[in-house]
Amino acid sequence: MLTRRHFLKVSAALGAIGGFLPARSLLAGVLGGRSRPGADSRRPLVISTWKQGVAANEAAWNVLSGGGSALGAVEAGVMVPEADPEIMSVGYGGLPDEECRVTLDACIMGPDGNAGSVAFVQGYKHPISVARKVMEETDHVMIVGAGAAEFARKHGFPKEELLTEEARKRWLEWKASMSDRDDWLPPEEDHDTIGMVALDGSGDLAGACTTSGLAFKIHGRVGDSPIIGSGMYVDNEVGAAAATGRGEAVIKTCGSFLVVELMRQGLSPQKACKKALERIIKKSGGRPEFQVAYIAVNRDGEIGALSLQKGFQYALGEESGNRLMDSEYLL
Ligand code: GLY
Numbered sequence: 001m002l003t004r005r006h007f008l009k010v011s012a013a014l015g016a017i018g019g020f021l022p023a024r025s026l027l028a029g030v031l032g033g034r035s036r037p038g039a040d041s042r043r044p045l046v047i048s049t050w051k052q053g054v055a056a057n058e059a060a061w062n063v064l065s066g067g068g069s070a071l072g073a074v075e076a077g078v079m080v081p082e083a084d085p086e087i088m089s090v091g092y093g094g095l096p097d098e099e100c101r102v103t104l105d106a107c108i109m110g111p112d113g114n115a116g117s118v119a120f121v122q123g124y125k126h127p128i129s130v131a132r133k134v135m136e137e138t139d140h141v142m143i144v145g146a147g148a149a150e151f152a153r154k155h156g157f158p159k160e161e162l163l164t165e166e167a168r169k170r171w172l173e174w175k176a177s178m179s180d181r182d183d184w185l186p187p188e189e190d191h192d193t194i195g196m197v198a199l200d201g202s203g204d205l206a207g208a209c210t211t212s213g214l215a216f217k218i219h220g221r222v223g224d225s226p227i228i229g230s231g232m233y234v235d236n237e238v239g240a241a242a243a244t245g246r247g248e249a250v251i252k253t254c255g256s257f258l259v260v261e262l263m264r265q266g267l268s269p270q271k272a273c274k275k276a277l278e279r280i281i282k283k284s285g286g287r288p289e290f291q292v293a294y295i296a297v298n299r300d301g302e303i304g305a306l307s308l309q310k311g312f313q314y315a316l317g318e319e320s321g322n323r324l325m326d327s328e329y330l331l
Contacts, residue, residue: 047295050244058322067201073198075208091162102122106130108206118142250280307330309329
């Protein structure tokens with residue numbers, strides 16, 4: 001008899017060979033095409049963006065495997081890269097803006113549809129936890145800038161210097177390389193936001209997204225990551241999605257909301273990610289050179305991950321283990 005543990009191992013092996021392979025397809029293949037949402041749903045599970053997602057998933061998995069909630073898992077998960085100075089696109093150690101200030105964006109959303117967000121916040125290492133406070137302690141959704149920092153201070157978060165020596169050096173190099181021909185377009189550089197979505201053992205979904213945003217951005221620039229429906233979105237009746245990459249393109253297409261709405265219309269998470277990326281291609285009038293990627297999960301634990309350009313990786317954590325996968329890509 002094929003145990004759940006066994007076929008999850010099969011899925012891990014196939015996934016490692018073939019990149020993305022939807023869990024539901026595997027279930028259908030292994031179990032002879034049976035599709036039975038709920039009972040054989042693949043849960044709990046957690047997906048997050050980029051290599052940094054592996055360590056983040058571990059922390060999330062500690063919550064999920066102990067019977068904890070998806071909401072607790074995604075917060076605990078993304079706090080790991082937020083605190084890691086070697087990850088220069090999130091939290092402490094994130095690359096600063098053009099004025100050499102580290103400004104952070106984050107949002108979180110739970111299965112009850114409640115959401116919290118902070119943007120352009122300075123001096124607080126864990127914007128995701130500040131966003132959760134906004135969600136749970138207020139009837140607001142989004143607090144920005146000095147107001148967000150003041151809100152964090154009043155709720156007991158420690159104020160810290162987030163600019164590391166390495167990030168300061170990178171800023172100096174960037175500054176030294178500027179010329180009068182520079183424009184406001186971003187440098188060719190990954191800005192590896194962490195987005196995370198999780199499905200817990202009770203079948204509830206949650207998501208989180210946190211970033212220092214585009215390196216050397218204009219002071220005050222806010223990307224997609226703190227915007228509910230752009231950087232991340234959850235609908236507990238349908239699924240959850242998160243984005244990484246060029247935030248402006250995601251904002252203009254309400255990216256994560258679009259992925260969830262496409263799943264609501266019956267598309268698999270993978271097909272929903274594809275359609276949402278095709279929308280970006282269409283709106284950008286051709287073949288964009290920037291990167292955008294989506295990760296998604298539906299209520300049955302079927303997953304999706306897709307990027308515009310080659311090179312996107314995502315981490316998938318589930319009962320059979322936690323592994324980094326190369327994403328399929330469109331261009
Ligand atoms: N996706 C992160 C940003 O554009 O800021």
